Amino acid sequence: MMEEKLIFITNDDGIQALGIRTLAHLMSRLGKVVVVAPDSARSGAGCSISSTTPIELCKWEGFGDLDTDPLLPAKGEHDIEYFTCTGTPVDCVKIAHEQVLHATPDLVVSGINHGDNASVSVHYSGTVGAVIEATLKGWSSIAFSFQGFKKRPDFSPFFDSIVKIAEHILQHRLPPYECLNVNFPEVEKLQGTRVARMAKGLWTGEWSSAHNPHGKNMFWLTGAFNNLEPEQTDTDCWALEHGYASITPIQLDMTAYDSLEMLRKYLNS
Amino acid sequence: MMEEKLIFITNDDGIQALGIRTLAHLMSRLGKVVVVAPDSARSGAGCSISSTTPIELCKWEGFGDLDTDPLLPAKGEHDIEYFTCTGTPVDCVKIAHEQVLHATPDLVVSGINHGDNASVSVHYSGTVGAVIEATLKGWSSIAFSFQGFKKRPDFSPFFDSIVKIAEHILQHRLPPYECLNVNFPEVEKLQGTRVARMAKGLWTGEWSSAHNPHGKNMFWLTGAFNNLEPEQTDTDCWALEHGYASITPIQLDMTAYDSLEMLRKYLNS
Numbered sequence: 001m002m003e004e005k006l007i008f009i010t011n012d013d014g015i016q017a018l019g020i021r022t023l024a025h026l027m028s029r030l031g032k033v034v035v036v037a038p039d040s041a042r043s044g045a046g047c048s049i050s051s052t053t054p055i056e057l058c059k060w061e062g063f064g065d066l067d068t069d070p071l072l073p074a075k076g077e078h079d080i081e082y083f084t085c086t087g088t089p090v091d092c093v094k095i096a097h098e099q100v101l102h103a104t105p106d107l108v109v110s111g112i113n114h115g116d117n118a119s120v121s122v123h124y125s126g127t128v129g130a131v132i133e134a135t136l137k138g139w140s141s142i143a144f145s146f147q148g149f150k151k152r153p154d155f156s157p158f159f160d161s162i163v164k165i166a167e168h169i170l171q172h173r174l175p176p177y178e179c180l181n182v183n184f185p186e187v188e189k190l191q192g193t194r195v196a197r198m199a200k201g202l203w204t205g206e207w208s209s210a211h212n213p214h215g216k217n218m219f220w221l222t223g224a225f226n227n228l229e230p231e232q233t234d235t236d237c238w239a240l241e242h243g244y245a246s247i248t249p250i251q252l253d254m255t256a257y258d259s260l261e262m263l264r265k266y267l268n269s
Numbered sequence: 270m271m272e273e274k275l276i277f278i279t280n281d282d283g284i285q286a287l288g289i290r291t292l293a294h295l296m297s298r299l300g301k302v303v304v305v306a307p308d309s310a311r312s313g314a315g316c317s318i319s320s321t322t323p324i325e326l327c328k329w330e331g332f333g334d335l336d337t338d339p340l341l342p343a344k345g346e347h348d349i350e351y352f353t354c355t356g357t358p359v360d361c362v363k364i365a366h367e368q369v370l371h372a373t374p375d376l377v378v379s380g381i382n383h384g385d386n387a388s389v390s391v392h393y394s395g396t397v398g399a400v401i402e403a404t405l406k407g408w409s410s411i412a413f414s415f416q417g418f419k420k421r422p423d424f425s426p427f428f429d430s431i432v433k434i435a436e437h438i439l440q441h442r443l444p445p446y447e448c449l450n451v452n453f454p455e456v457e458k459l460q461g462t463r464v465a466r467m468a469k470g471l472w473t474g475e476w477s478s479a480h481n482p483h484g485k486n487m488f489w490l491t492g493a494f495n496n497l498e499p500e501q502t503d504t505d506c507w508a509l510e511h512g513y514a515s516i517t518p519i520q521l522d523m524t525a526y527d528s529l530e531m532l533r534k535y536l537n538s
Contacts, residue, residue: 044320051313054487197524218323249525256518
């Protein structure tokens with residue numbers, strides 16, 4: 001008999017998001033699932049950690065076999081356990097490691113994020129942040145995100161791709177210090193999947209000013225994303241714009257190796 | 270007459286930290302300085318953004334010419350303006366861009382962080398997060414951090430290096446999508462500077478458990494850093510351990526280019 005696989009799941013939209021419940025059901029077809037997710041939304045958390053406040057970890061009894069939302073895929077044969085914590089997505093991975101899992105997961109998946117994490121959004125994303133943390137721990141990890149912002153999106157066009165990508169990584173793993181960033185377009189029928197690089201992009205018009213009830217001027221983060229290389233067909237943004245899921249391998253060693261020699265000439269002393 | 274340079278400064282330790290006041294004084298020798306810093310500490314903020322709460326921006330009148338702390342270097346001839354905001358380090362850069370600077374800075378510096386940001390700490394660091402954001406905006410940017418955690422460290426052994434590195438980048442700039450991550454060791458006399466790559470590293474023993482006054486079990490983030498390649502002499506950790514400042518060029522395109530082809534074979538559809 002094959003040993004049961006262990007799959008760890010987290011996100012940045014919080015335990016109640018449809019995206020993470022979708023992943024839990026899909027992954028329970030492949031192995032035993034343990035979920036540790038933030039107790040509420042942590043969008044834009046990046047790789048942040050709770051360095052100055054303590055956090056709480058709780059068993060979550062809210063779903064389990066009772067989760068019969070019609071938008072969810074059918075559960076698989078393996079068990080799902082849910083926990084919440086009051087920290088960031090990276091905290092969820094760190095606390096799962098030492099306080100919950102007590103074993104090395106065969107796979108980590110994060111998401112499905114409500115809102116895509118293509119291009120430079122990788123840097124801001126808590127969904128990707130969690131996967132970076134899991135990868136630092138040596139675990140094969142995949143971030144899944146979806147272009148739309150609806151609270152109750154229909155993820156069913158992506159069920160097959162999610163399972164296929166997860167099965168592939170369970171079988172082949174990923175190189176050390178690398179993870180996958182997968183984004184799904186807002187479409188009813190997927191054109192296919194494209195392995196793609198991060199597009200160069202820029203957010204502009206980032207602040208909306210408004211007075212609070214006490215007359216104080218406050219700034220809300222907003223903005224529009226601009227793909228700076230819309231003609232290039234090998235980017236994640238191009239894939240999404242053309243109805244494909246993008247799959248981007250992400251490396252955690254951020255050293256700009258090409259610049260080391262030049263800088264050494266001037267700055268070594 | 271040469272045009273006055275514009276230098277933007279932020280950090281993650283907050284406006285009152287000695288590190289940012291040190292940078293402001295040093296940079297005022299090179300150009301007009303504008304500081305927008307968090308109103309209090311945001312350690313471990315990474316690239317996080319305030320996506321769900323509005324933030325405030327305030328002019329800060331606390332220092333200016335009155336900042337005569339004996340640990341500070343002498344101010345230069347150029348003006349310094351200080352602002353605070355209630356957001357993250359990345360928010361500071363974003364709000365400076367649209368609401369404060371009204372011009373492209375010639376240089377951005379972040380820090381001096383109290384605590385080093387070598388190896389994988391790059392991912393968690395708000396000091397580096399701010400510099401990543403500034404780099405995304407096309408600005409030449411440098412993160413400065415210091416290995417010690419004293420509240421009032423003596424940064425004077427590093428004054429000359431900080432000015433030299435800043436002058437070099439002001440003159441030569443950096444390639445697009447690249448920034449510098451500079452770390453100083455806890456020493457009284459610097460051995461020199463080393464351009465170095467990110468060491469592979471891992472945090473372990475990350476949680477300390479304690480009951481709060483109401484008897485609830487809480488977890489505090491803590492842990493020990495392990496350099497996973499202590500024999501390698503070309504890393505930032507090696508430099509710091511041997512009394513050198515490390516200078517690491519960081520690239521923002523995190524695509525794992527070497528893995529694209531292999532993954533395309535299996536995952537394109």
